[in-house]
Amino acid sequence: MRKSLKAVLENRLEPSELKLLYRSYDIVGDIAIIRVPETLKQYSDHIAEAIMQTYKRIKTVLRQVSPVTSDYRLRELEWVTGERKTETVHKEHDCIFKIDLKRCYFSPRLVYERMRIAQQIQLDETVVNMFAGVGCYSILIAKHSRAEKIYSIDTNPIAVRYMRENIKLNKVGEQVVSFQGDAKTVVEEKLQNIADRVLMPLPEKAYKYLDYAMLTLKPTGGWIHYYDFEHAGKHENPIEKVEARVAKKLQNFGVSFETSFGRVVRTIGPRWFQIVVDIRILP
């Protein structure tokens, strides 16, 4: 937590309570989203006030009151203070993302992961982003690599509307092509055998959609960036568990592959992790 925010709250909260607030808020553009533990709920207004005092550019504070749920990966947000709005413009690595936080998924915490992927893209690659949201990975790739095309699919019509606006705002219309629909259907109907690289940034569905990632890849092979959730006991490695599960499924396709890299993207609960593995499908 920023030192100054801590200082503002120090008089009001116990040190143990302050600790609970660590990493419990996100800043997206000029909106702060706070997640206040049940035990500290009565301090929501103080926390919001302290955030406004600490970060002068914040115009609105919202409280997240549900986990991220549903096909569209949305969360319920309650207004706490400032302007009554849920739309904002977020800047990240020379990109601009316009987002309605109530109606589209967005996480500023994936900033490192987005750039990690963008840095791997080779000259003239064709990329398929199966779960593109408002276009963050795709636009970042367009700006920071020399990919030829980045086909970007999302089922949420509002996310796709923002993605299209973001493509214009970032002037990447030559490279990023958007589709609204279920990734399965779009791949089957329009994107078979064309990709050098496939992004699957939806852990809830990636395993089920792996067949379609294979379908969109070129017959000469390529890369799949596969995201999943995994639990790991004290002596278990969550990355190895995901690699083993994916390997089992890929063996059914009769292809050669190697998982060149895996990492914990974030911890999502006690011993639960979001994992990414980079899989190379060989010719």
Ligand SMILES: C[S@@+](CC[C@H](N)C(=O)[O-])C[C@H]1O[C@@H](n2cnc3c(N)ncnc32)[C@H](O)[C@@H]1O
């Ligand atoms: C976790 S979000 C990731 C969005 C984006 N990649 C990002 O990092 O901001 C997953 C996205 O997948 C979309 N989605 C869910 N099911 C889908 C499907 N069957 N086909 C295409 N998109 C889907 C949701 O609407 C959501 O925008």
